[in-house]
Amino acid sequence: MTRIDMDLQDAYRRSALSRMSEIVEWMQQDNTGVPVRCQKIFLTTIPCAFTGYDVVEWLCEKLNIEDSAEAMHLASLLCQYGYLFPVTDTKSLQVRDDGSLYRFQTPAFWPSYNSKPDDVYYAIYLTKRMMRNKQKHGLEDFELIEHARLQKTLCDKWDFIRMQAEEQVKLLKECKKADKVVRDSQERAFWRVRKPGPSQLNAFEEDKKKLAATRPKRKSADFLQREIAFLLKSIDRSRAKCSHSFESLQHHCHQYAEHDPFLTSPQPSNPWISDDSTLWNIDDPNAAVYTEKRMKRWAFSFDELLRDPAGIQEFENYLKKEYSSENIRFWKECEKLRFLPLSKVEKRGEEIFYEFLAKHASSEVNIDGRTMENTRQALKKADRFTFREAQEHIYLLMKKDSYVRFIRGDDYQTLLANAVCPSSRKKFFSFVSTVTAANKKQKTPNLSPSAKRRGSATGLEGKAGNGGLSQHSFSTGNLRELDDRSTKSSPNGSSTDLKDEKEIRRKFSAKSLKQKLDDLVSPKEQKLSVPKNSRGPIVNSNQANDSCGVETIAVPNVVAPWDD
Amino acid sequence: MATEGLRVENQSATLDSLQREAENLKKKLEEEKDKLKDIDINVVAQRLDPLAPISLKPRKVLKGHLAKVLCMDWSNDKRHVVSSSQDGKLLVWDAFSTNKEHAFSMQTTWVMACCYAPSSTLIACGGLDNKCTIYPLTMEEDQAKKKVVGTHASYLSCCEFTHSDHQIVTGSGDSTLALWDVESGTLMHSFHGHTGDVTSLHLSPTECGSVLASGSCDNTLMIWDMRTGQCAQMFDSHESDVNAVRFYPSGDAVASASDDATCRLFDLRADREVCAYKKQSVIFGCNSIDFSLSGRILFAGYNDYVVNLWDTLKSTRLCMLYGHDNRVSCVRVSPDGTALCTSSWDYTLRIWA
Numbered sequence: 001m002t003r004i005d006m007d008l009q010d011a012y013r014r015s016a017l018s019r020m021s022e023i024v025e026w027m028q029q030d031n032t033g034v035p036v037r038c039q040k041i042f043l044t045t046i047p048c049a050f051t052g053y054d055v056v057e058w059l060c061e062k063l064n065i066e067d068s069a070e071a072m073h074l075a076s077l078l079c080q081y082g083y084l085f086p087v088t089d090t091k092s093l094q095v096r097d098d099g100s101l102y103r104f105q106t107p108a109f110w111p112s113y114n115s116k117p118d119d120v121y122y123a124i125y126l127t128k129r130m131m132r133n134k135q136k137h138g139l140e141d142f143e144l145i146e147h148a149r150l151q152k153t154l155c156d157k158w159d160f161i162r163m164q165a166e167e168q169v170k171l172l173k174e175c176k177k178a179d180k181v182v183r184d185s186q187e188r189a190f191w192r193v194r195k196p197g198p199s200q201l202n203a204f205e206e207d208k209k210k211l212a213a214t215r216p217k218r219k220s221a222d223f224l225q226r227e228i229a230f231l232l233k234s235i236d237r238s239r240a241k242c243s244h245s246f247e248s249l250q251h252h253c254h255q256y257a258e259h260d261p262f263l264t265s266p267q268p269s270n271p272w273i274s275d276d277s278t279l280w281n282i283d284d285p286n287a288a289v290y291t292e293k294r295m296k297r298w299a300f301s302f303d304e305l306l307r308d309p310a311g312i313q314e315f316e317n318y319l320k321k322e323y324s325s326e327n328i329r330f331w332k333e334c335e336k337l338r339f340l341p342l343s344k345v346e347k348r349g350e351e352i353f354y355e356f357l358a359k360h361a362s363s364e365v366n367i368d369g370r371t372m373e374n375t376r377q378a379l380k381k382a383d384r385f386t387f388r389e390a391q392e393h394i395y396l397l398m399k400k401d402s403y404v405r406f407i408r409g410d411d412y413q414t415l416l417a418n419a420v421c422p423s424s425r426k427k428f429f430s431f432v433s434t435v436t437a438a439n440k441k442q443k444t445p446n447l448s449p450s451a452k453r454r455g456s457a458t459g460l461e462g463k464a465g466n467g468g469l470s471q472h473s474f475s476t477g478n479l480r481e482l483d484d485r486s487t488k489s490s491p492n493g494s495s496t497d498l499k500d501e502k503e504i505r506r507k508f509s510a511k512s513l514k515q516k517l518d519d520l521v522s523p524k525e526q527k528l529s530v531p532k533n534s535r536g537p538i539v540n541s542n543q544a545n546d547s548c549g550v551e552t553i554a555v556p557n558v559v560a561p562w563d564d
Numbered sequence: 565m566a567t568e569g570l571r572v573e574n575q576s577a578t579l580d581s582l583q584r585e586a587e588n589l590k591k592k593l594e595e596e597k598d599k600l601k602d603i604d605i606n607v608v609a610q611r612l613d614p615l616a617p618i619s620l621k622p623r624k625v626l627k628g629h630l631a632k633v634l635c636m637d638w639s640n641d642k643r644h645v646v647s648s649s650q651d652g653k654l655l656v657w658d659a660f661s662t663n664k665e666h667a668f669s670m671q672t673t674w675v676m677a678c679c680y681a682p683s684s685t686l687i688a689c690g691g692l693d694n695k696c697t698i699y700p701l702t703m704e705e706d707q708a709k710k711k712v713v714g715t716h717a718s719y720l721s722c723c724e725f726t727h728s729d730h731q732i733v734t735g736s737g738d739s740t741l742a743l744w745d746v747e748s749g750t751l752m753h754s755f756h757g758h759t760g761d762v763t764s765l766h767l768s769p770t771e772c773g774s775v776l777a778s779g780s781c782d783n784t785l786m787i788w789d790m791r792t793g794q795c796a797q798m799f800d801s802h803e804s805d806v807n808a809v810r811f812y813p814s815g816d817a818v819a820s821a822s823d824d825a826t827c828r829l830f831d832l833r834a835d836r837e838v839c840a841y842k843k844q845s846v847i848f849g850c851n852s853i854d855f856s857l858s859g860r861i862l863f864a865g866y867n868d869y870v871v872n873l874w875d876t877l878k879s880t881r882l883c884m885l886y887g888h889d890n891r892v893s894c895v896r897v898s899p900d901g902t903a904l905c906t907s908s909w910d911y912t913l914r915i916w917a
Contacts, residue, residue, distance in 0.1 A: 015804070016825065016867060019847040063845040070884060074845060077868055201890060205909075208650075208674045208692065209721060209737075209763070210805070219759065221575065224582035226757075230795065231589035235596055240833035243603040245816065249831070249838075249859070250612070250877060252814040256858035261902045261917075262618060263858060271643075272623045272903045272917035277660065280642055283900065303770060338773055339728030341747035385791060 017081070021112045024083040027058060028104060034058045039101055047178040049087050049101040056097045072097055080203040081111055085189035093193070093201075103182070109190040111204065117194045120157060123150040125191055127165040142197050255300060259293060267293075268422045282422055285309050292419040299407050302399040306331075314415065318406045326363035327394050327402070330356045334391040338384045349382035357390065367393050597836045605838055609878045615860065618873060620904065622887050626657050626913040628664050633907040634691075636894050637679040643898075645905055646687045647913055648675035654689055656701060659905065659915055668699050668710075677722045681729040688713070688732055690720030696734045698746065714744040714751065722765045727772045733790075735762035741778055743790065753793040758782055764808045770815030777818045779806030785820045787832065799830045801837050808852045812876075813859040819876075823849035827864050829876065841874040843881055852894045857901030865892030871906055871916075887914055 059071035075095035087101040305311040319325040631651035656666035672693035718737030741755040760782030768775035787797040804823035829839040848868035871885035890909035
């Protein structure tokens with residue numbers, strides 16, 4: 001056997017056809033298979049048939065299928081691939097879960113043994129039918145056309161074809177009636193699925209991709225050597241424990257579950273279900289007002305913040321107050337550089353260097369000497385990755401320092417408090433969309449907080465009685481989770497963790513309760529104080545620092561690891 | 565003559581010994597990986613809460629193709645879709661209103677790959693013409709503005725833009741992948757290592773532009789470092805063609821779909837297969853997969869016309885979507901995770917939510 005034959009056999013063994021053959025062989029076993037018998041309908045006897053009930057029941061039982069719809073679907077596929085066929089129904093190839101009758105195809109006609117049916121056999125079959133009783137065996141229009149076409153293309157073989165057909169018809173007449181009926185129906189069923197009419201489904205259509213596919217060749221020495229080198233490298237690779245990696249997969253699912261529209265229906269509504277596109281207007285990347293859900297994601301991780309353009313913008317606003325916005329700007333430029341057209345990379349690379357890294361640069365970022373030296377070296381032949389090391393350095397700096405402060409700081413909390421929380425109420429949306437339109441120019445979204453706050457509060461109360469409070473404590477819970485994950489390598493929820501969390505939650509909810517009360521008592525004051533926050537950077541940075549102090553007290557064992 | 569014969573013999577001897585060495589190393593690698601298998605994931609997953617029953621309904625049906633739909637992609641605006649078909653047509657839909665907004669005719673049939681650029685102003689496509697062609701989506705249907713970015717030695721099976729409109733990655737039947745500069749059509753990197761046709765590719769959602777996954781007819785799935793063009797990791801537990809690869813949303817794992825009627829999940833840090841999605845009654849090959857936003861649901865489109873929803877963590881099947889009348893060629897979750905779009909050989913696309 002040649003290699004190609006072996007490959008083909010191998011490919012067959014793994015294909016759906018082989019799996020279908022296996023199932024049908026199983027179905028035909030004497031004791032455990034589908035019961036096949038002569039079925040009686042009124043006065044006619046139909047030999048070698050089984051009912052739709054039987055096959056569906058058998059599939060459900062043997063293949064552990066819970067839903068009969070799935071069994072029906074699978075049976076219909078077996079039908080479409082020609083392993084079984086309906087005895088009386090000439091129109092549809094669907095198997096129904098009722099008393100309709102089906103028959104097994106003889107293995108000689110299985111697609112497993114007939115990858116491509118020969119035109120000569122088809123011509124013989126059509127000629128045979130033309131020789132027989134018109135009413136019972138007459139050809140359909142498309143078959144007549146086929147017959148005429150074959151007569152033309154196979155004209156040199158036509159005598160042979162006609163003789164074969166005559167011979168076969170003669171032989172058939174000598175058979176017993178039951179055999180004749182069965183054999184006739186099997187042959188007809190075979191051609192029915194292999195040469196379907198123009199509007200019918202052809203299950204055997206091949207995927208061009210698969211036809212064109214070149215099977216793997218025998219490996220060359222060169223290739224094997226590379227493979228060995230690769231394997232050697234792989235063996236030394238450091239790996240995580242299974243438990244650890246699975247936990248982190250789980251963590252991701254858990255964290256994003258409420259953001260996944262397939263798991264938690266989005267507020268106000270899923271546009272595809274309600275035909276109302278409000279959700280997209282609210283979640284628009286350029287929207288002037290952020291939803292609470294969107295903002296909560298910023299606290300998941302630094303990367304999540306950086307994935308949202310609005311997140312970057314707010315973070316930059318915050319850094320401006322800390323006088324370190326050049327860091328995020330540098331990171332942004334490096335990120336852009338990586339995806340620039342090749343022709344612009346070199347020039348832009350230089351510009352970035354002079355803006356952020358050169359001595360006395362207008363917005364110099366702070367990187368250590370070695371990184372600086374490496375970057376200088378890389379700059380000699382500037383490409384997209386010239387600043388990789390420096391970018392990484394700044395990224396870590398922001399992640400470990402400014403990001404943590406940003407998320408814990410007042411700015412983020414104020415934004416979060418002012419974020420809209422859409423409910424399914426109609427009234428609320430019209431408000432949001434007008435704000436979006438009106439606020440196009442305003443970059444800071446906390447300019448009209450009182451109205452929004454009221455909105456969000458009503459929204460929450462509309463949803464659940466204790467709305468506001470639970471929301472606040474929940475977001476801090478998230479924060480806590482984040483810290484846990486990054487400070488400890490294995491987040492095995494120990495009792496101390498739980499205790500800590502409870503304590504913090506208590507403190508925070510107390511704080512938010514106070515905030516809440518303040519809001520209720522003096523909404524005007526709040527309205528005044530927030531814009532002041534955003535406009536007076538100096539005052540604000542002080543405030544931010546203050547609040548930072550408060551936060552570190554509240555979360556005693558968390559800050560230390562960031563510092564080292 | 566004699567020396568010639570000797571050389572051939574020598575060569576095959578070295579080949580055999582190399583082959584043996586590779587086999588031994590593979591075994592050793594497996595042992596090494598097994599050392600870190602400290603839990604049985606199926607047992608751990610049993611303890612997780614099951615998901616609430618999910619019922620998805622077809623919300624839109626996009627009719628207009630006159631041949632098998634082979635590929636589709638969402639626009640970042642969350643409502644537009646591009647689809648390509650066997651007759652060489654490329655359609656851009658507003659899926660929300662089900663209107664067709666643009667139509668392009670390719671010179672070739674079997675347009676097997678199409679994708680939207682991040683800015684939603686360009687689309688790229690290719691197929692049996694071996695080329696990756698880019699069309700701008702302008703109001704005047706000016707086909708003269710199309711541009712050929714790259715050419716492979718065999719058919720184009722998949723393509724995807726990186727983070728920007730300026731770079732595109734393509735995979736091909738010539739068993740390579742390539743990263744192209746769109747503006748100049750320069751080949752920036754090519755990725756060699758597969759021994760069969762590359763069928764699919766996906767860029768890491770978290771390390772976009774630096775990590776790339778690809779699947780191939782050589783039954784393997786490879787993870788590439790895009791900076792160096794080197795293969796970083798390889799997984800070969802499938803028994804037949806790998807038809808689709810997709811990163812888990814956290815970027816820490818990759819799922820694959822294969823003709824062997826299974827889908828699998830490989831964790832990149834544990835460097836091994838962690839889950840397999842299979843069932844006795846699922847016997848047809850899987851063509852395309854995608855994750856829901858959280859990663860908990862894996863959508864998989866099969867050759868038996870059905871879309872199966874798998875619970876990613878528990879490896880159980882959640883439900884089946886019936887509706888297509890022929891093979892499902894492509895499944896994609898919309899960028900905000902609100903809907904699933906499926907394309908099929910029955911000439912239609914469907915949106916489920």
